[in-house]
Amino acid sequence: MVNAGTRAREIRALSGVAGHLASALDVLLLSGCDWFTADILEMLAVIDGQIAVLEEPGSEDSSSSLGG
Numbered sequence: 241m242v243n244a245g246t247r248a249r250e251i252r253a254l255s256g257v258a259g260h261l262a263s264a265l266d267v268l269l270l271s272g273c274d275w276f277t278a279d280i281l282e283m284l285a286v287i288d289g290q291i292a293v294l295e296e297p298g299s300e301d302s303s304s305s306l307g308g
Contacts, residue, residue, distance in 0.1 A: 258287045
């Protein structure tokens with residue numbers, strides 16, 4: 241069982257990772273690295289999905305994906 245504080249920390253961590261990936265994505269788009277940008281977009285989609293799960297009402301019954 242994951243409490244609200246743990247979920248909030250996980251959301252902040254995932255948001256931080258997403259921010260760094262988005263910055264890298266901007267640079268890669270300018271450099272023309274299409275194959276790598278596709279990988280980063282997939283990672284961002286997974287992070288977005290995980291944040292959505294953590295923000296869902298009743299998600300306190302689910303276990304942490306970050307192992308924390």
